[in-house]
Amino acid sequence: MISREKIKELEAIALKIRRHIILMTCAAASGHPGGSLSAADIVTALYFYKLKHKPQDPTWPDRDRFVMSKGHAAPVLYAALAEAGYFPVSYLKTLRQLGSSLQGHIDMLSLPGIEMSTGSLGQGLSAANGMALACRLDKMSCRVICLLGDGECQEGQVWEAAMTAGHHKLDNLTAIIDRNKYQIDGKVEDIKGIEPLADKFKAFNWQVLFCDGHDMSSIISALENAEKVKGKPAVIIADTIKGKGVKFMEDNPLDYHGKAPTREEETLALECLREKESK
Amino acid sequence: MNETMPAGRQDKKAATRDAYGKTLLELGRENKDIVVLDADLSASTKTILFAKEFPDRFFDMGVAEQDMISTAAGLAACGKIAFASTFAVFGSGRAWEQVRISVAYTRLNVKIVVTHAGITTGEDGASHQANEDLAIMRVIPNLTVIVPSDAIEAEKAIRAIAAFHGPVYVRLSRLATPIINDNKDYNFQIGRGIIMREGSDATIVACGLMVSMALDAAEMLQKEGVSVRVVDLHTLKPFDKELIIRCARETGAIVTAEEHSIIGGLGGAVAEVLMENHPVPMARVGIKDMFGESGKPEELLVKYGLTPEEIAHAARSVIARKK
Numbered sequence: 001m002i003s004r005e006k007i008k009e010l011e012a013i014a015l016k017i018r019r020h021i022i023l024m025t026c027a028a029a030s031g032h033p034g035g036s037l038s039a040a041d042i043v044t045a046l047y048f049y050k051l052k053h054k055p056q057d058p059t060w061p062d063r064d065r066f067v068m069s070k071g072h073a074a075p076v077l078y079a080a081l082a083e084a085g086y087f088p089v090s091y092l093k094t095l096r097q098l099g100s101s102l103q104g105h106i107d108m109l110s111l112p113g114i115e116m117s118t119g120s121l122g123q124g125l126s127a128a129n130g131m132a133l134a135c136r137l138d139k140m141s142c143r144v145i146c147l148l149g150d151g152e153c154q155e156g157q158v159w160e161a162a163m164t165a166g167h168h169k170l171d172n173l174t175a176i177i178d179r180n181k182y183q184i185d186g187k188v189e190d191i192k193g194i195e196p197l198a199d200k201f202k203a204f205n206w207q208v209l210f211c212d213g214h215d216m217s218s219i220i221s222a223l224e225n226a227e228k229v230k231g232k233p234a235v236i237i238a239d240t241i242k243g244k245g246v247k248f249m250e251d252n253p254l255d256y257h258g259k260a261p262t263r264e265e266e267t268l269a270l271e272c273l274r275e276k277e278s279k
Numbered sequence: 280m281n282e283t284m285p286a287g288r289q290d291k292k293a294a295t296r297d298a299y300g301k302t303l304l305e306l307g308r309e310n311k312d313i314v315v316l317d318a319d320l321s322a323s324t325k326t327i328l329f330a331k332e333f334p335d336r337f338f339d340m341g342v343a344e345q346d347m348i349s350t351a352a353g354l355a356a357c358g359k360i361a362f363a364s365t366f367a368v369f370g371s372g373r374a375w376e377q378v379r380i381s382v383a384y385t386r387l388n389v390k391i392v393v394t395h396a397g398i399t400t401g402e403d404g405a406s407h408q409a410n411e412d413l414a415i416m417r418v419i420p421n422l423t424v425i426v427p428s429d430a431i432e433a434e435k436a437i438r439a440i441a442a443f444h445g446p447v448y449v450r451l452s453r454l455a456t457p458i459i460n461d462n463k464d465y466n467f468q469i470g471r472g473i474i475m476r477e478g479s480d481a482t483i484v485a486c487g488l489m490v491s492m493a494l495d496a497a498e499m500l501q502k503e504g505v506s507v508r509v510v511d512l513h514t515l516k517p518f519d520k521e522l523i524i525r526c527a528r529e530t531g532a533i534v535t536a537e538e539h540s541i542i543g544g545l546g547g548a549v550a551e552v553l554m555e556n557h558p559v560p561m562a563r564v565g566i567k568d569m570f571g572e573s574g575k576p577e578e579l580l581v582k583y584g585l586t587p588e589e590i591a592h593a594a595r596s597v598i599a600r601k602k
Binding site: 065067107108109115116117118119120122123124126127128129130131132133134135137138156157160161163164167168 | 336377
């Protein structure tokens, strides 16, 4: 059972990460704040609680592997890696700039601590399966975790990969769906509905779990329950809010999928986050 | 055996895919980090030999080539040498973007070894005849592209890529083709073309089964008093620029021969390099921007102009254009 103090600590880190997301995307004048903010609590729970990893030894063989399949949410991953100590926090402001290692979409060769290059949606879960198969073959106890977007679940390859994980009973794999309910063109259910999502994964021989993607204890207990599943892969459908933490983004998620905040919006967003902090 | 044939030339035939299956099995015995993926075609691609002996290291991904390629990337990210096989059309076209992002952009140790390339896939018809794969694979950064000319070169190439760290695409054939490299001096190096036969009036640069035909064409031309050099350019990328420029300088005319579209493959690569470095009269022998059809491989080769006669004709025409 996770302590109240630990939860508070994680919430404080998540807030810092949200602040980085706003600052980074505003400085870059481009990027994807909405889907980064929706995943901020999940990514925090992973890097600061769940994942076995060593920032000073990024290629430590026994580390858990995290694949961020929704590669456009790069800012949340970069912020978490920087806060965890993989590289200096001051480097975050170079996001998307010429010569920066912080590429617009995740590039594993340019930064330590990244397991797979993504950005073209739908490929991450297949790669995570490959890692899970390799770890099983080598009898390693590490876990593979893959975060997908909900709009991403429209990609056919996600379901090819879901079939593979189910077939191979990859119980060393956890997939997490950041179910923020929006994609660039509109609501996921309006564009091309993915429901019933849980039934789809069940039909592919997965164990389905749910969590509130903005409640640390809910996220962590789902991650822990996922590890207990034997004989099949587990997927956590995390109920999230696009732009979470920044009121005007939450209210207008479509405006902030792939658009960075302006200077004025940045100030406003940081105020929103400060309010959260004082609560 | 014809005494004027180059050393190593025999009447023996073998398919490059058979050499792959056999070599992969040997490599599997030598190196436990080798894993193999296939997309429901293991009996045809010959990965079945590996699968039978090493079932734990073999993953049949079913009819899901995109998933197969990204899964191979994940295996390679954990230190495996991942061989992924299917037919050339699917391994290149169906999974192109997975090759681009999951494999090439990441520089992961994935070997995409495809079989049933080109028109000699035969009876299956146009849907299964990859005449475009070299063009779309060659354009991807970081990807090494290899087309062995016979079963011996295929074996050497498979061994070489297993020892080489990085993404590779190897194009193999269904059809049994003449053995042309059965000599003890044969040496395969990734990225280094091989002069198969010396000549002074023109150079035929070929890859895959067309190398054998180029040697036949050279024989025919010799009877007419025409001397042509034959180069086996088994690696399209990295491209052996130096050799091709030297051949253009020394022989003054170039013919390319490939079992692939004349657009974007070997002919395209040679033309790009010559145009910028040493332009000489040039002709491309290959599939003329069209889809194939069902038929016996030998019939299709004739119908689509992939013969020693066509190569010889092209050589005469470029020689005539020399100043």
